[in-house]
Amino acid sequence: MNTYLVPESLAVSDSGFLFLASTGETFTLNEIGKDIFKMLQGGDTREAIEQKILELYDVERATFVRDFDDFINQLSSFKLIRTK
Amino acid sequence: MAEKKTYERPVVTKHQSGIMNKFGSGPSTSVRDNIDGVLIKDLAGKFGSPLFVLSEKTIRQNQRNAYRVFKNRYPRVQFAWSYKTNYLDAVCSVFHQEGSWAEVVSEFEYRKARALGIPGEHIIFNGPEKSIEALRTAIREGAMIHIDHFDELYHIVELTDTETLKARVAIRVNMDVGVYPLWDRFGFNYENGEAWQAIKRIVANPRLSLIGLHTHIGTYMMSAEAYRVAASKLAGLAKSMHDEFSITLDYIDVGGGFASQNTLIGQYLPAEEVVPSLEQYADAIASGLFQLSIKPEDLPTLILETGRALIDNAGYLITTVIANKRLSTGRRAIIVDAGVNLMFTSFWYKHKVQPAQQPSVHTEDAVIYGPLCMNIDVLRDGIVLPTLKQGDRLVLNHVGAYNMTQWMQFITMRPNVVMVMEDGTVELIRKAETLEYLAQQEVLPARLKEKKSR
């Protein structure tokens, strides 16, 4: 099972604005990015997130799995999450 | 069950502190889903991807507009299409239908113009390499031969002597116009008196008629003032010829070199804000020429060999996304199916790239790579684009000049080129290359056909 760690100093606004207090960096998430990020913060596993997104959005599993990996890579490269 | 939301890839974008986002962001990315009304998806569906597309309408508009702009400022104007800029037959033919002559820089280009039905007397033969055979033909056919160096002049003298022919010649003059580096490798220098020397030698030979003066001061010239200097220096020479030898020139040819609306790599402001308009170039040239103080009926024709400024914006490249990738820095990379072997101008220009389908609201800084397995294969760096999927199409704008002549068959083949005609139909004007086409030129020695060497 895959879960992720989100830094505590991170705040997300409803519009998808991210503020990393420890470094002062800011980011924007698109709508779906924000949905996923909230799930990550809530401690959802990868499998749970996949499930929820497929219910919410009109997308094939294969497409989403690939995009999710890329999203996780982006977040890790900005040090916004760590894989547990 | 509730309607599902439309999907797009999840993305996170880091804000660059301090720097203003010079590209603008978000939904401002414009979409180009058609070229002159023909859908990109239909073009690529029928003719494949990558695909070069030319707009007949734009070429004609460019040429008509340029003629009008110059004609409003100077009484006699003639354009000569610079073949090397784009010598596809269909492109040259549109320019010729609009009244342009041909400007060629090699024997091959010369023959191409002849094959398109252009008579010798409407061909300007430029360039440092003209073979004896090519010169012989050009002299016989009455072409305007623009002499580049003394060795060429001697060849022409020899040919006209042995064949008792008369040649119509001009000299190419290079000069200091305040723009560096100086293009002093072509033609005869103005400042050191070499050009005047050449003029005197030609005038002394009864078999040569010196009908014009030519210069081409460079390409993508950002200074209109440079053209005023060039035109006035040629006008000065013309005046001296008139005063000293009573020669009235048929024409003064100021070459090409006007910048197109493409932004150079390393140039911060977009081209539209820094590139002179055609009107500014024309004002400068006309003001330089009016120093001629020659009777109006004797004014030489102004010849223009404008290349890129007449064709760049008439050319598009449609390309398809092969993959999205993350670089080690987290930066987004997009791999597309057209490489720098087709897009020579990617080395100098930040081409405008537009998605062909409705973009997502979210944009991200990206680099666009071609499909070649080579590090130099960068089509466009530092561009903000919406998220794209495999199979999505992108359109590169302003690619009409030099790409369809300087492209090479390297790793991939050269693709189809089509022209969207004024009536909205689409014509294939150059067929994609095939393995068979390439194999035709190769010769495999018999001994290498054996499966294994002993």
Ligand SMILES: Cc1ncc(COP(=O)(O)O)c(C=O)c1O
């Ligand atoms: C002699 C000559 N004329 C015309 C041109 C066309 O130049 P441009 O495309 O910059 O207008 C060139 C290209 O460098 C050239 O060498």
